[in-house]
Amino acid sequence: MIAIDTNxxxxxxxxxxxxxxxxxxxxxxxxxxEDSPGFISQxxxxxxxxxxxxxxxxxxxxxxxxxxxxxxxxxLHVEQEALSWKALRAYERGRADFSDYLIGHTGxxxxxxxxxxxxxxxxxxxxxxxxS
Numbered sequence: 259m260i261a262i263d264t265n266x267x268x269x270x271x272x273x274x275x276x277x278x279x280x281x282x283x284x285x286x287x288x289x290x291x292e293d294s295p296g297f298i299s300q301x302x303x304x305x306x307x308x309x310x311x312x313x314x315x316x317x318x319x320x321x322x323x324x325x326x327x328x329x330x331x332x333x334l335h336v337e338q339e340a341l342s343w344k345a346l347r348a349y350e351r352g353r354a355d356f357s358d359y360l361i362g363h364t365g366x367x368x369x370x371x372x373x374x375x376x377x378x379x380x381x382x383x384x385x386x387x388x389x390s
Contacts, residue, residue, distance in 0.1 A: 259335075260289045261297040264305040271306075271324060272314065286333075295335040298328060300364075303342060304357040322350045341367055354379040362386050 269275055269282040290296035303325065310316040310324060325346050329336055336342050345359035352359065358377060362385030365373040372387040373380075381388035 259294050259297055260285075261299065262286070262302065262334075264302045264309065267298065267302060267306060267328075268309050271328075290333040292332045295333050298334050298336045300337045300342065300360060303328070303336065304360065307356040318349075321356070322346060325349075325356070338364070338367075348383055348385075352379070352383055354383065359383065359385075 265278075266282045266285070269278045270286055273279045273283075286296060306328070307321055307325065310321050316324070325342075328334060329339060329342055329346065341360065341363045344363045345356060348354075348359040348363070349356045354377060358375075358380040362373045362380065362383055366385050373385055374389050375381055375386045376389055377386070378388060380386045
């Protein structure tokens with residue numbers, strides 16, 4: 259199994275740099291299979307969202323579709339996949355960042371009553387409690 263850094267995943271998905279995109283595609287196709295999927299950490303998912311939004315100007319719906327594709331690909335294994343799906347579903351319905359929802363759901367999975375925050379958008383979700 260290989261672990262995949264954000265920059266490789268972005269090049270593979272965006273296909274925007276001819277040289278690096280070709281290398282990323284070749285490596286992922288050669289190294290990732292259903293029997294030996296590539297590993298995507300939760301940090302990579304959060305960075306992916308940030309890069310797609312900030313550097314590529316993706317809209318929220320495009321980002322959600324891309325994340326769903328990554329989570330659905332059987333040649334990739336995402337860390338804490340069930341939590342990532344929950345965060346994605348909350349991201350699709352809410353206004354906070356994907357990373358906020360992942361933080362909230364991870365806290366709940368570890369038996370936290372809530373995640374305390376100053377982020378008003380995140381606090382709209384029941385996993386959070388707004389501090390004021």
